[in-house]
Amino acid sequence: MSLFSNAFPPLIAGAAVIVSGISLQKYWRKHEERFSIIWLLFTVGLFFWFVGESVWMGYTLIWNVEVPYPSVADDFWIAGYIPFFFALYFYVRIFGSALSKKMLAIAMGVAIILALATSFMLINPVIGSEEDMLTLAVDFAYPLLDVALLSISFLGLLIFMNGKLGKSWLLINLGILSNVCGDILFSYTTLQETYYNGHLLELFYHFSYIFFLLASYIHTKEL
Numbered sequence: 001m002s003l004f005s006n007a008f009p010p011l012i013a014g015a016a017v018i019v020s021g022i023s024l025q026k027y028w029r030k031h032e033e034r035f036s037i038i039w040l041l042f043t044v045g046l047f048f049w050f051v052g053e054s055v056w057m058g059y060t061l062i063w064n065v066e067v068p069y070p071s072v073a074d075d076f077w078i079a080g081y082i083p084f085f086f087a088l089y090f091y092v093r094i095f096g097s098a099l100s101k102k103m104l105a106i107a108m109g110v111a112i113i114l115a116l117a118t119s120f121m122l123i124n125p126v127i128g129s130e131e132d133m134l135t136l137a138v139d140f141a142y143p144l145l146d147v148a149l150l151s152i153s154f155l156g157l158l159i160f161m162n163g164k165l166g167k168s169w170l171l172i173n174l175g176i177l178s179n180v181c182g183d184i185l186f187s188y189t190t191l192q193e194t195y196y197n198g199h200l201l202e203l204f205y206h207f208s209y210i211f212f213l214l215a216s217y218i219h220t221k222e223l
Contacts, residue, residue: 012210016209027039045084052074052076103159121188175207
């Protein structure tokens, strides 16, 4: 399980980057004004996450050392949120005229509920934790960044769910939601000092990359 847990994520993350890159090639040629930069940002975000997974694998399988936390892998994972967020934002902005006040209210409600749920789950472990401020900040950063991504991607789902892009946007949301679950559980178990390499919660990250891979593939078929 430990070997699978460390070797599989870079493989599936790399596959997601490749499929996203293929999509980028298609849209760069045919939709330069609308999708070139957006899909470039998607691909860059996934690439940063792939590098993070590779660094983690390097710690565990190549150098055979205990992974520090936070580590260089966390730098790449957190950096990946930036292009990913802007890709979602620019995409939704193109079709912003289709957004109604009701859609915005629903998305805002979902974001608030998720943020409160995340804070509620982590506040008790934080109070009882003896971790330094940097570690605590990273523990909170992942789930809160996920909530930011999910909030904007949920707007996209509301816009496209009845159209031909509905499937790909549903998969994007499922991928981000899987990250939300994985990161909340990772932060919780880390604060409780119950996390170990090969923990079952890592499956959420595996599912996330699979969802992103499928979203890129299906998007090229739908548009």
